[in-house]
Amino acid sequence: MGKLTEQEIEAKxxxxxxxxxxxxxxxxxxxxxxxxxxxxxxxxxxFECEALNHHPNWSNVYNVLSISLSTHDDGGVTNKDFKLAEAIEFIVEPDEE
Structure with a gap:
């Protein structure tokens, strides 16, 4: 997949x-x-994580969910992380476009 550069990440x-x-x-x-x-x-x-075979580092305290995404096999952020972030956004904020 390939690790993205910092400039590519900031653009995305x-x-x-x-x-x-x-x-x-x-x-x-x-x-x-x-x-x-x-x-x-x-x-x-x-369920989205399983479908993408990509799993976040996350934690939850009462009503707050903290998520970190990085592709460990590639040593950083890849397009796979952004694909999962997009799925997460759709789940947590379905009414916003």
Whole structure:
């Protein structure tokens, strides 16, 4: 797949305003109404991760979900990370376009 350059990553992030690039990964944090809604989104994201065979580093505290994406086999951020970020955005913010 191939690791993206920092310039390529920053250009792609223009389409993902909730995401930031640092520590060799793209990161986002999403806040939900409550724990149930957060966990529901995590479950839906898990199905996308399995379909893409790409799994995030993530954590959840009550209603906040923190996600970091990096393709470990390629040593950094790849198009695969942005494909998963796009799926995540669709799940957590389906009404926004």
């Amino acid at each position: 992030l223009l389409r993902f305003p909730d995401w930031e690039y640092y520590d060799n990964a793209i990161h986002a944090e999403f806040e939900f109404e409550n724990f149930k809604d957060c966990f529901s989104a995590m479950s839906r994201i898990a």
